[in-house]
Amino acid sequence: MNKIIAFLLFFTICISIPVHGQDLLKGNDLKAVVVDDLSDVQIAELQSQLSGKNMTIDQVEPMALSKGMSPSEFSKLRARLQALKPEANVSTGEVSAGDSKDPSVSKKNKLSDSPATIKRSNPQIFGSELFNNAALSFEPNLKLATPLNYTLGPDDELQISVYGVQEFNASLKVSSEGKISIPYVGQISVSGMTIEAATQKIKSAMSKVYSTVASGQSTVTVSLSRIRTIRVTIIGSMQPGNYAVSSLSTVYNALHLAGGPAENGSYRNIELIRNNKIFKSIDIYRFLINGDQSDDVGLKDNDVIRIPIYRNRVKLEGEVKRAGIFEMKGEETFFDLLGFASGFSEEAYTASVNVVQKTDKEYKIKDILSSEFLTYKPLSGDVYKVSKILSRYENRITIEGAVFRPNFYSFFTGMKVSDLVSKAEGIREDAYTKRARIVRVKEDLTTEMVEVDLEKALAGDATANIELKKEDILTIYSLLDFKENFKITIDGEIKKPGTYDYFENLSLNDLLIEAGGLTGAASKKVEIARMLKSEDVDKDGKKRVEVINLEINVQNNEQLENIKLFPFDVINIRKLPVYEHPEMVVIKGEVNYPGKYVLANKEERIYDVITKAGGLTNQANIDGVKIKRPIKAEQIEDLDRIDLNLGKGDSIQKDLTDKVIKLKYATIPVDWQKIKANKNHYSNIMLLPGDEIEVMAYDEAVKISGNVLLTSEIPYRKGKGFNYYLDAVGGLDNKGWKRKSYIIYPNGKAATSSSFLFFRSYPDVEPGSQIVVPAKPESKKMSTAEVVTIASVLTSLAGVIIAILR
Template sequence: MKKITYVFFLFFTLSMSLSVNAQDLMKSKDLSTVNVDYLSDDDLAKISAQLKSNNATIDQVEPMALSKGMTQANFNKLKLKLTEYEKKNGVGTKTTAKTTEKKESEFGRKQESIKNVKVKDSANALIFGSELFDNPTLNFESDLKMATPINYVLGPGDELQVSVYGVQEYNGNLPVSVEGKVTIDYVGQITVSGMSIEAATQKIKSAIARVYSTVRAGQSQVSVSLSKIRTIKVTIVGGKQPGNYSISSLATVYNALHLAGGPGKNGSYRNIELIRNNKVYKNIDIYRFLVKGDQSDNVALKENDVVRIPAYSHRVTVEGEVKRPGIFEMKKGESFSDLLNFASGFNEFAYTASVNVIQKTGKEFKVHDINESEYKSYQLQSGDVFRITKILNRFENRIKIEGAVFRPDYYSYTDGMRVSDLITRAEGLKEDAYSKRARIIRLKTDLTTEIVNVNLEAALSGDLSADIELKREDIVTVYSILDFREEYKVTIDGEVKNPGEYEYYENLTLNDLVVQVGGLTGSASKRVEIARMVKSDEIDDADPKRVELVELEITADNNEQVKNFVLKPFDVINIRRMAVYEKPQMVTISGAVSYPGKYVLANKKETVYNVVMRAGGLTSIANLDGMKIKRPIKAEEIEKLESIDLNLAKSDTIKDKLTKKLKEELKYATIPVNWEKIVKDKNHYSNVTLFPGDEIEVSIYNEGVKVTGNVLLTSEIPYRSGKGFKYYLNAVGGVDNKGWKRKAYIIYPNGKADVTTSFLFFRSYPKVEPDSQIVVPEKPERKKMTAGEWVGIGSVISSLALLIVTAFK
């Protein structure tokens, strides 16, 4: 009360230094027209500082502001502006330890919070009901947002919020003193302790009406609500955490039990005593709540109540096929049916005709069987262990029919049932049923099986000797004539759109099959060859034929033939390709020709000269020594390389590197062409026959010579007639320290290459021509001999020398 009163005076004092709008906010009795947006940062700073110095929060002045007519939206805006200001400027309204111990509902009602850390109880985990007290989210705590209970009795520690509104106004939070009184300004002290909230409200209204004339006249109204709930002390004995607890005056028995962690290891769940004024006020049975959701035992607590949890008297165990197995506490006089109810009954796999129970005598164990008729009368004994087993994996009246019937499935068996009855229940035989014989697989009494054959045709015609009587677990199989037929196929290959293997049908013809495979291709010839299987009961060694060949002629451009040949099972049909059927193939010519581009190979022996002439011949800038053919490397050539065994070690990657280079880097081979020789002699070997995909490149005349590789300067040197290989190497500064000069080579414009050769101490370099490229490769790395290897060689030489000297002595 003192704190809240101070906050009132705080705002009135603060209003003296605020702006006009802030003054209106604090002084005016009507705040309904105040716009909080006009408060400046200085105003917010002063409000924040005053609240902080008095350990107050903005929420504590909410009732006062609302009672003066400020809308909830405006107050929320004020609260938001103040929060944003404090966050922006690093100001925090630190709450005291006393404040953090309290929690407040959205309606302003407060209650001291009670902390209780839950620890999973592994010792009592199997006891039915223990999970109720291990769950930290299930605490049975009173809801501060609910209306004040009608029968709530006030006492010291409670706090009432009294408001007078209308013509006269008053607002105050009035704590109930230790003498049980509340003090109202100008009214005096009023005794409320021991009174219900309703009675106290009427008493307070009457007292205020004697002072406030407008209340007597009805011009002002009085509102009384419970703003703070007192804390009471209760004692819990026999719980996992026994002791004295301070809890809310709204708390119930279950709330107190949850704080104490529930019953202890040997505590009872069904005979808990609530002791009030040294007498047992209530016996609590938690099972009523767990099984039925009945909270009639969850009564409200009062000051100095004692919750006593005695030791259990009877506990039994349920194992196996029940919905909730575990350990259950039983009361005297309860039967197995009550236990089954606590365990939520048998599950769907339980054997319910009888239950096995292990009992304890004074000396040893014994086993007892309880029949279903005894469930309600059997009196449980402490320590009983009930075992509910599974039903047997077998059927008492099952029978099965499978095969060529309309509804093959399992059916229920009845005494006297025959084969014809089962077929009728399966809605009869299918059209493909084999009626001469059916089979019954029968389970004998010793669980071995036997086969019983049935003449199905006779059984269905009314012959009782054939219509065999069935037994439980019989499996009746009705055969299909389709099961006896071989799966026939025909194969078609050659010039059809979808060659392959296809199902054979009776009266299948060549026309039917051709249409089925999508028809003939454009390259199909008139010749058709059909290979037919030869069948004979005798071996004729004089006849060497393995198959019978049938040759036909068809109209290649028509899928419907005049002579419709009838096929037989396993025929192999081959549609031959036309002798001459080749689509136009092209080559490409580029570079210094008059009309570069793609050209069709006009004949099978199309040569380089013919295509160059068709392209208008060479231009004036063409390099006669710079013509070459680039021929794509075919996939089959790479496959041949991969199939060659080079007899290399497993770790050697030369073959893989070569294959990868052909696939990803080279992609084509280069064929040099000597154009001058071709012009003089059309039969010269350079006038090669072109293949589809070939590309003829005619380079433009270039007077430079490129020098690349391991040289000091990669460059292009102007060609000088008469200058040799060394001249161009020296022109780029010579080779570098990694260059292998004696292995240098030259690539000519037409793709031909030449290498440096040596004889004794003489070295011969290749001739240099315009537009050539000189390449200096890198020296291979040589492994230097280690000191140990030199020592080894020296020891070998020494040994040989010693051997020679010894031999000549």
């Protein structure tokens, strides 16, 4: 009931809107209006009425609110009106898609009915993609100037302007009788006239009233400000029905709105019926194949587009450029069908095409030869299958091996070995001419090998120069194929040690140069290990290689005695007994001269280096001396090789290795006070290259970290124990594990708590040390089922014990 009341109220508004906005909504109560209950058609009619009176929604607002419409409902109305297509720009004489009352919407006027949402059951039908693509709407361009041959009719609106000495401007609608009424001029009949003819008629009539028009002092212009809507009927489409379209719309525009032909509709024999007669027969294939739009004629009011059922459809699949289902006319042949499919693909077998046809009772297969393509007429229901060409050659022959151009070549009847070698531009210098090979496919598709004396064949011997067959493969061997690929190895104090190719007459000087020359550590001692070869077997079997020791001049890569090498020789350049680069350590922190220091000998110790650095400063913490030693790659490899017997899938060993890799350094605590008292103390360790000595500054604070309530640093107080510092940071959190707490001293040494009987003692706290409280390990609680199981086991066990005791 509310919808009916709202509609009647808005209808009353629309028909009562005057030219002046102050009289809008006069005498109407709009309190009961619910915008959500209005249909899209009602909103469109309201927009059309507002446009006809040259009013905007903003001009309507104060009057609508004054008549009881709520601001929220008016906001909804404004949003729905703005969602429609924009109105025409009357001042320029151009019209947009929204200029007609309902130019391009179906009778249901719903977005869900648009052609883009229509799904066809068989998209293989050629031409269906034209109507499945929303971008191809064929909608007329309403922003172009009005065509001069446009035929006027009722509901068209003309913009007539006179400018110059006299002025006049009016927008006049063509009445249902086909006339326009010009003030002081009278009624002029324009229906059925072109815009060009109507312009001349209007000018002639106005010149009788406006004298300056006749004298040329004023000019008359006539343009189309609003295009009328026409109604067309479409039968046999995906969405048949009556459609309101712009009077500039064409057949293709209407077909697209209706979703194109139905599943069984024809694409070749569409009829445009005008005044109960067939005005035009439309073949969409003309547009699809040739881009010919001659069938896309303009529509008139009450036109009928009839899409009949197809008569002949065939299917083409396989090796064609555009496979699908095609509609055929009676006079068209298979050659025309190929044209619709854009022809064969590159891999198509074109000698004949296989077709599956239907008889009254069953299927039958027929072959269409290429000579019949121009005459064979497809039958409805035919299925044509274009197969691929065979993966074989009708005239191929192959030559490979020691020729200048090994490749495939064309075969001809009577071709001989010498002919094929000539095509390959002859044999190479390394060709083995005593024997060649032909691999031939026999008639039963098995293969055989034919031997050829190549030397005689090339010399013209008719017996050796045998005749070839297609698909023969002629192989010419190379002498290089029979030679072993010899290598030679050089190692030791050479810049590029490795294995190199051996060449005949290769000498030691040649190999030294190829390997980049000797290093500075090379000694004069050189060892050459040479492979033994003998027909006689050594009964003892002890000697495996021959070792040759010699001396060279390390100052020159060119030796006076240029020793000849043999295949598989292994040359070792020995290193000088004493050849070591100076190695350094780093000392930093609280020493007088921090920096890098060279290790003068292999037994230099930490005391010696700190002495070189001027000793400790006054700010140094004598308990904070430590050595950071880099972890070497081989140490990590040794750790990986250790088997902890943890079983498969255990991650402890991997975690241990990863932790070592992350550390990069191993920390060695140093007791400097004892070293000063006794240089032979075990803390005075021998240094290694890369070691880093770190002397910490004196720090009176004690750092507490880990699972405590507050990570902080507490000033050191002499005599205070472990618990004092834990209490100073608020104690442990709920995960803290006090009995596993430990302390790290400034020199890197760590100490843990210990227990005796029921007593636990904690390590002493020193200035600059750090107390760490670890987290308790997570323990899994027993489930109810586990508790019940254990209880039942204990109960059974108790029963057994009682039974025994009885």
